[in-house]
Amino acid sequence: MENITKIVERLGGVSLLPVAVALIAFVLIGAPSSWVTLTIAGLAMGMMIFLMASGLSLVFGLMDVMNFGHSAFVSFGAFIAASVLAGLSGWLGSDLIILNVAALFLAFAAAILFGMAAGWFFEAVIIKPVYKDHLRQILITMGALIVAEQMILAIWGGTPMTVPRPHFLEGSFLIGDVTIEVYRSFAFLLGLAVYVVLYLTLNRTRIGLLIRAGVENREMVEALGFRIDRLFVGVFMLGSALAAMGGAMWAGYETLITPALGGEMMIVVFIVVIIGGLGSIEGTLLGAIMVGLMANYVGYLAPKLALTSNMILMMVILLWRPNGLKPAVK
């Protein structure tokens, strides 16, 4: 028994959990082709959720600030990207791939720029006065969420909005007898790229070193003469930008978005952050992939359970590890 524990630890410990889930699902589903499709869908979904959740987790880890208004960035990102894409529909329809890519790039850039600006504003105006006061933080960010949602309703109206996709991301391709949607693989690859960049920044650069040190022991880093609060503004802006980007990708994935999107995603993001453990990027990725996979497998195997699967997953993991799978050292 001890040997098995050691082997599991060496192979990656809790990081193996998604693999285990995938294997169990493979046995239960039976058909390999649908299993591959579901797994890819789950991974793509997980990556998009990871983008939305990573900022929240980092902000909490670094500054002990919980932003209940985080999902406002997601919905604003989605709606801004959708508006840009709708405005550039001429470019999207063209056969020139360069125009397609340019339109997509502009849409993402608009969402990210907005996320950064809004993040700065949010940090400076809403959150700065209530550092270290959890109760008022929760209340104020909740109030900000209400205002943001109402602004979305005022600007874009309450009706669902269709999101045009670039031509080259439409359709699907076949490998053997497995159909893979192009957009899903695109979302997965982009999410993976963001994770790799984030991971390298956090683990290989000086700024990353400071952020990790700040998460672990903020006072000590400040005592050594570093301005953690400035770093925090940067992390907050990055987190909001990532959330807006996640929202933009989600808009393209769903192709039909409503103002309720932010609220729906907020629950998922919270569950991911709780499962993964607050403050760590690896944990957030793990949690996001677990949620993505579970949502797709359960949706296929037992559609009636799909609504509560995330909740059950969270309960089980919290009973097993009350601080989440991979919490940052605290």
Added chain:
Amino acid sequence: MSTTPKTTTGTTVIKTTVLLIGALLLFAPFLFQDVRALEVAARICVFIVLVASYDLLIGYTGIVSFAHTMFFGFGAYGAAIALKQMGPGWDAVAVGALAGVGMSLVVAVAIGLLSLRVKAIFFAMITLAAASVALVLASQLSTITGGEDGITYRAPTIFKTATKLMLDEDGKVMRIMGVKLNGKLAAYYFVFTTSLVLFYVMVRLVGSPLGTVLKAIRENEARAEAIGYRVVSYRTFVFCIAALVASLAGTIYAIWLKYTGPDTVLSFNIMIDILLMVVIGGMGTMWGAVIGAVLMVIAQYYLRDLMGVAAEATANLPVLPELLDPDRWLLWLGIIFILLVYFFPKGIAGTIMAKGDNT
């Protein structure tokens, strides 16, 4: 320094106001003789109880829960399903109320034991997730809950508008000061009395030694634990009490409305309303709950009319009519809410009560 609570002129002002509100609510059917005003009065009664029970959590114990509407919904759906299945009658009301309370207690204990050990923020997030699951379940399990449409049913016979409580010599409904003594009046007084009883129980609860322990936990958790109070047990207990009261308030509201649906008892908007009422009124004072509930419910019913007028008046200007649209009233409330949390974290009641000399 004295051990008795300080009595300031502000406290007297607030208590007088609350008494006045109570008197107005008691005579509401006679003072405001139209259907809409009675709706407003009944809603105020129910929300005072709901907000006060939420204040037990957020104001007295420092627990932030977003699942309060879930318990409200359990009580309402319990009564609604029982009244629908068993027909109108007091047995159905009793069964529904008990089922709602039972369900609330089980869920509250489960959530409490699972997550009250962890930080306040975790708890807030977990309750938010639980509440959203409850909302989704209520709208999906349409065979039991009626789905998005909700359930319409009949209340016990005594509350029917056609019921005559007292007859005059001609065999018609007796009138007192022009008010018909019919079932509607009985229903209002049922709502008023039960709300008053529940509110009184809560006032006694926070005045008891238990209330003092709760405040101690809010102020300094580690110290309360060190003195020898089991913090987790106390928190779970008060969470259960709040859930129980919210569930009963839900039952009362279901009997009054004769309709229960996701929008009236479970939606996230109601949770936001409760939050706003607690913060506007003042956290940590039962009187604040009364003031907050009264102001918010009146604003809900009458502010929208005002905003409609303002939107029409500014129709020629850009942007403004969009922002002044009656549907956007939450936008303004949200801004007021943020400003209140910044500048008057104690709310109306708390701020006024701190003013004035000790008498």
